[in-house]
Amino acid sequence: MSDKKEGLFSKSNIKLVTNPFNDDNPVTVQVLGICSALAVTVQMKNAFVMALSVTVVVAFGNVIISLLRNLIPNRIRIIVQLVVAAALVICVDQVLKAYAYDVSKQLSVFVGLIITNCILMGRFEAFALGNKPWPSFLDGLGNGLGYGIILMIVAFFRELLGSGKLFGIELIGSSVEKTGAYASGYVNNGFMLLAPMALIIVGLIIWVQRGINKKLIEKN
Template sequence: MSLFSKENRDALTGPLNLNNPVAVQVLGICSALAVTSQLEPAIVMGLSVTVITAFSNVIISLLRKTIPNRIRIIVQLVVVAALVTLVSQVLKAYAYDVSVQLSVYVGLIITNCILMGRLEAFAMMNGPWESFLDGIGNGLGYAWVLVAVGFVRELLGNGTLLGLRVIPECIYASNGGFYVNNGMMTMPAMALILLGCLIWALRAINKEA
């Protein structure tokens, strides 16, 4: 089978749109709401989930024929927990401020329903390469939703992106202008509203979803 056969391309690109884990399957909502008040933690969380989903899929796919059925969930959790621990330590070593912002949500990747769902539904039944593509696709599908919500929330809530001033100070009401930051954007309720709007838009565009 070709490395980039139609089935493999679908496994990689499907979760980005028609089979998006957040917008279509409505999975991983908790972390999507919790880490999107700013763009940087949203990007880091999305990349972390992508890496963990891809490599846990590969590992479980390699082990799938040797894992007794009655303990398969335990084995999956052990593999995911090991990868999450590695990612958490890397973040603490090289991106400590972001690690603090993400708080417990990096650890909670262990129970992320997107990740566990792909292990059970795909990696246990497919080869390593197909599972790797599926993990990358679902991780990036999750990540772009977080980044989109984080982009809007930080821009309209703080007037910044990645901590850098984007909306000029001169147009703020405090400086004689007309603009005021939307404080609602920094609240969890607005994350839910934005995510709901994004889900509606994607489903309206993609009638198949």
């Protein structure tokens, strides 16, 4: 009742969006979606598209599951969730192929694997099945954005230090003319482009986050 009086953007509703940025981040706190964080963060462009895709699927998937929550028999709820997730992922995949074909090719199977993303299934099961559509949408939006923030941070360091670029734009110096930092002897760190480095960066983010936010240490 309190949410109705306070409106669509009540304090509790806003928390559904903002909590996954830090206190309940799906990657660094819940430790979900790690596989895609390793696989698609070599370039910021790919990480951004992946983050946007997951956010759209989780947000609208939550709404659909919430609308159907009273109609889904408990024994087949996982099957229904997978069907909803698969339908949304197919739509996202087709849009990417139509409007961002090069990125779609680079992401390859990882867009399809959104179906099995733990964040997606976790929000369906833990939140959308027990809440109304609007809070479910905000929960999905918040978790998608929280996931995206981590992907973009990891991709920032991997692409900048591994390729000297951001979003494909040369920043450190021209690799042809050997100007800028390259002229001073800087060499791109190829290790940054390997999957283990993504895991190391995620680990460092978790370390920094727990150092700043003492509540996360108390939770554990």
